Amino acid sequence: MADFLPSYGFRALIAGALLTIAARSNAQGLSEKLLIHGYLTQGYATTSGPMILGIPNDGTFDYRRAALLLRFKAATNDVFVVQIANRRLGESEINHHTSELQLDWAFYEHNFGENTSIRVGKAPIPMGISNETRFLGTLLPFYRVPFGFYQEGGFTSETLDGAVVTHKFNPGSAWLVTGAAFAGEFNYLQTGAIPATENSPGQYLVVDGRARNLFGVQLWLQTPLPGLRVGGGAARRQDEGTISDQISGRGATRDFWGSVDGSFDRLTARAEYRNLTFGEGGAKYRTYYGQVGYRILEALSITVQRDVTDLDVPTQIGRLALKYDRDNAIGVSYMFAPNVVGKLELHDAHGYGDEVVVNYGDPAIHNRYSIASVSVSF
């Protein structure tokens, strides 16, 4: 993986840069120019079936996300942001492909007035409702954002090495439109089961992948109804990796998504749809979810969610259409303090997303898993 902090030299470079910033900023009120924020979610997870999302049958406390974000405001319109992160995914094979401490973001942002900005470096991809805050446990109703739409993520967010430009088209209007365009490339992990054949046993694989020549746009429309917005986006890229090489057809991967996000006084309602096509003739991945939450008391909320994923994949024996994942969940969260939230969630899942080998034609695996977690942020 290219994302982890690769050497003492690189770490020394970051430390040196921060010390330089601190020294230069002392006279300008360092406490207001250099801000440090962070969050941590620690969970306990267990499942009734085979391992799913790194959760073993006998349970695990090795389930955690944490991040430390440093934000330095060099001038009125110039900001430098670095985020480092830690993730543990129980007994998932993914743990062996990520470093304990990983560089998640490192980007410079310049604002051109009030309505236009550009980010250059390693920055979160503007995709959907939650990509940029996908692991912020004090905000999320469940331990993770809907898996079908967001997957597990490169680390604390899907990021790109490149540039992101955002612009507000009609500021001050009740119909505010915010657009983003992005270009670059990114590393990610490809996961999947290789079915058994007469000559070889099946194998669950986690391999490094690379998406190149990424171009995308996203638009959000804020409606006059306070708290309600709708959005959508599209992107194309070239995927490289052992698994994508097997399921991709000719041409680029095309990605489309749409979102509805409603956050009202006590009610939260969200739905998103995503369609990924891995080249002409390649695999097709379609997913959607609906999520409804209600704040029963000031500190107590309950949320239900249905997450659906279908996969249509070319095989040696023809195309195979799978009801890849069906995950129904209910979660309760309690806010002990503004920055301390406890959650308990139960999931009932049918599908092929578990970290076991499933042969084509085998029935879907039924899994009931639960996660109890505590999140803090500052």
Add this chain to the structure above:
Amino acid sequence: MGIRLLGIALLSVASSAALPCQGDVRVIVVVNAANATSELSRDRVSQIFLRQLSTWTNGQEILPVDQNEKSPTRIVFTHDIERQSVSSMRRYWQERIFSGHDAPPPERVTDVDVLTYVRSNPGAIGYVREGTDLGTGVKAIIVKDQSGNGSADDSHR
């Protein structure tokens, strides 16, 4: 374009530029005395404290300063200007912070602390409980309610 003053309380005490009260708390918006601005629309004040406006018309950086979340003054200001609860604003800022976009205005614990900050920074804007002795170097401004953009916006971009 119709502009109406905020609430009955402001009509009767327009010179003090007070916002409506909740309970016994009334709030006024203050800027550095060197600031040429004398009035702002409520929407503009909201945008300033949401960090959606960053400079005054003279190009100087706007430096909003908040009060502690538990402060009654903060609760009234958030309700009347942002039209949100403090908890909703906390959620808003968490999303902004952890998506790398923004940071909330710095917080001060007391009215005196806010006034000290505003007095020390020519671009600062804050709010304090009505009746607080502003002292020198700080002045109150009038906050007007309005539907859409109005002349009050001319005081800053």
